[in-house]
Amino acid sequence: MSTREAALPSPLRGQPLLTDEDAARSRDRARVQAARSERRRWRLLWLLVGPGILAMLGENDGPSMIAYASDGAQYGLGLFVPLIPLLFGMSFVVQEMSMRIGTVTHRGYGELVLQRYGRAWGWFGAGDLTLTNLVTLVAEFVAIRVGLAYFHLGAGIAVALGVVLVMFTLAGGRYWRWERTVLGLALFNGLFLLAALLVHPDLGALASSLSFTPLPGGGLHTLLLLLASTIGATVTPWMLFFQQSASADKGMTPSDLRHGRYDTALGALLAGVFGVGALVAGAALAGHGGAGIQGFAGAGFPQALEHTAGRAAGIVFALGLIEAGAVAILTISASTAYAAGECIGAAHSFNTSPRGAAVFYAANLGVAVLAALVVLIPGAPLLSIALNANVLATVLLPVSLVFVLLLANDRELMGRFANTRRANAVAIAVIVLVAACGTAYGIDAFLASIHVVSAA
Amino acid sequence: MSSAPPPPEPDREESVVGPAAPQEPLIEYLEPDQLVRETLRRVPPARLSHRARAALWALRVFAVALAAMVIYAFVSSL
Numbered sequence: 264m265s266t267r268e269a270a271l272p273s274p275l276r277g278q279p280l281l282t283d284e285d286a287a288r289s290r291d292r293a294r295v296q297a298a299r300s301e302r303r304r305w306r307l308l309w310l311l312v313g314p315g316i317l318a319m320l321g322e323n324d325g326p327s328m329i330a331y332a333s334d335g336a337q338y339g340l341g342l343f344v345p346l347i348p349l350l351f352g353m354s355f356v357v358q359e360m361s362m363r364i365g366t367v368t369h370r371g372y373g374e375l376v377l378q379r380y381g382r383a384w385g386w387f388g389a390g391d392l393t394l395t396n397l398v399t400l401v402a403e404f405v406a407i408r409v410g411l412a413y414f415h416l417g418a419g420i421a422v423a424l425g426v427v428l429v430m431f432t433l434a435g436g437r438y439w440r441w442e443r444t445v446l447g448l449a450l451f452n453g454l455f456l457l458a459a460l461l462v463h464p465d466l467g468a469l470a471s472s473l474s475f476t477p478l479p480g481g482g483l484h485t486l487l488l489l490l491a492s493t494i495g496a497t498v499t500p501w502m503l504f505f506q507q508s509a510s511a512d513k514g515m516t517p518s519d520l521r522h523g524r525y526d527t528a529l530g531a532l533l534a535g536v537f538g539v540g541a542l543v544a545g546a547a548l549a550g551h552g553g554a555g556i557q558g559f560a561g562a563g564f565p566q567a568l569e570h571t572a573g574r575a576a577g578i579v580f581a582l583g584l585i586e587a588g589a590v591a592i593l594t595i596s597a598s599t600a601y602a603a604g605e606c607i608g609a610a611h612s613f614n615t616s617p618r619g620a621a622v623f624y625a626a627n628l629g630v631a632v633l634a635a636l637v638v639l640i641p642g643a644p645l646l647s648i649a650l651n652a653n654v655l656a657t658v659l660l661p662v663s664l665v666f667v668l669l670l671a672n673d674r675e676l677m678g679r680f681a682n683t684r685r686a687n688a689v690a691i692a693v694i695v696l697v698a699a700c701g702t703a704y705g706i707d708a709f710l711a712s713i714h715v716v717s718a719a
Numbered sequence: 720m721s722s723a724p725p726p727p728e729p730d731r732e733e734s735v736v737g738p739a740a741p742q743e744p745l746i747e748y749l750e751p752d753q754l755v756r757e758t759l760r761r762v763p764p765a766r767l768s769h770r771a772r773a774a775l776w777a778l779r780v781f782a783v784a785l786a787a788m789v790i791y792a793f794v795s796s797l
Contacts, residue, residue, distance in 0.1 A: 292748040647793075661782070
């Protein structure tokens with residue numbers, strides 16, 4: 264036994280030098296290196312994009328798009344048109360750190376937090392993620408149900424569609440195939456931009472809203488709820504887990520950092536534009552009086568759009584909701600699976616077969632099935648769950664962000680790729696803003712629930 | 720990075736990844752710390768100062784308290 268072999272923990276001794284997972288990843292890396300050496304820039308970009316776009320467009324999920332459209336319908340364009348791109352800019356700051364940590368260390372967030380800061384924090388992060396993911400997944404099935412209801416299809420079809428989609432994407436046996444399949448679906452998030460065009464928005468009102476005015480009416484509670492839910496629609500714990508683990512699973516290395524940033528920036532740009540699209544489409548319902556919107560679990564939004572802007576707008580918005588829910592189910596289930604594998608210490612890669620990574624595949628499918636079962640419970644408060652999913656994510660987000668910042672500054676792990684002072688200043692500002700909004704909303708909601716302050 | 724191995728020839732790329740192919744050519748496309756075998760090594764625990772430990776404990780209390788408040792508010796609104 265060599266010295267190096269003897270230095271390995273006992274489970275590693277006797278392991279093959281190269282596993283099937285390594286072989287699959289190596290094949291992807293061979294293509295990247297060929298494109299780089301042949302200076303095929305677009306080919307290289309095509310090969311290296313993925314985790315960033317998926318994290319960002321995955322976060323333009325069902326509840327987020329419903330929240331944007333609802334904001335537009337109830338409060339108009341003011342505040343939100345500039346706020347949504349600004350928040351995706353904020354999301355870029357955080358996701359870039361996640362991508363960098365995964366790319367440099369080749370390890371996921373859950374694994375690093377658990378090993379570096381102890382089991383309590385590792386499991387806290389995984390528990391926080393599982394809770395918010397489960398709630399969000401329920402909301403994704405609700406979004407698919409809303410979209411399908413417009414076409415007179417029921418909850419059973421929505422549940423079957425989501426679960427079958429997860430099974431289908433898991434059957435590829437390779438990270439590359441999974442990523443490309445989900446990426447192809449995610450681009451249909453652009454349907455929300457099409458919906459915005461179909462409602463023929465007032466370009467003058469759109470331009471004047473860039474000054475953050477008019478501010479939404481209502482009290483402090485309303486403003487805090489709006490801010491918390493909009494932040495929750497742009498930055499969430501699952502995105503941090505997902506992009507770091509997916510960057511490692513994709514096999515990215517420090518030489519790919521620049522393309523990783525392009526990928527993340529492109530994702531933020533697309534997500535911001537499509538998010539504003541949903542907001543603008545919703546704003547077309549501003550004079551609608553809210554009728555039918557509050558009952559969106561019965562297809563209120565697409566139906567209301569049809570009455571206001573024509574059948575095409577209704578169809579496109581309904582299809583967009585189905586897409587947004589479906590892509591988020593795939594990415595959020597994947598983030599849960601990565602976290603489960605990393606915290607338990609089991610294999611956690613799409614490049615491993617289901618037999619070799621049973622925990623990973625079981626968690627991926629299991630969490631989707633569990634959320635689907637909740638949707639099928641008669642009388643479950645789905646509307647309340649869908650509306651509160653983003654808020655819950657915001658409240659639990661600061662803890663995850665603090666650990667991302669700690670890891671990104673860990674020179675033992677990151678070496679010369681650790682955060683610069685400027686990156687730290689921006690990241691700390693983001694964390695303080697998210698924590699302040701989450702804390703203010705949490706305290707306000709609690710005080711309102713015990714009738715110390717008014718919820719109005 | 721700068722020590723990246725030479726690029727594969729187009730038809731070589733496929734030829735090295737078959738199950739019967741030797742493992743050495745495949746390894747050259749991966750960084751040493753990227754191999755599954757290497758990622759199974761645990762990273763050492765972080766050395767935290769007393770102040771950092773106290774801050775993390777404060778964060779833990781903050782997160783649990785805030786989560787409890789939000790969950791209570793959520794459940795009571797159902």
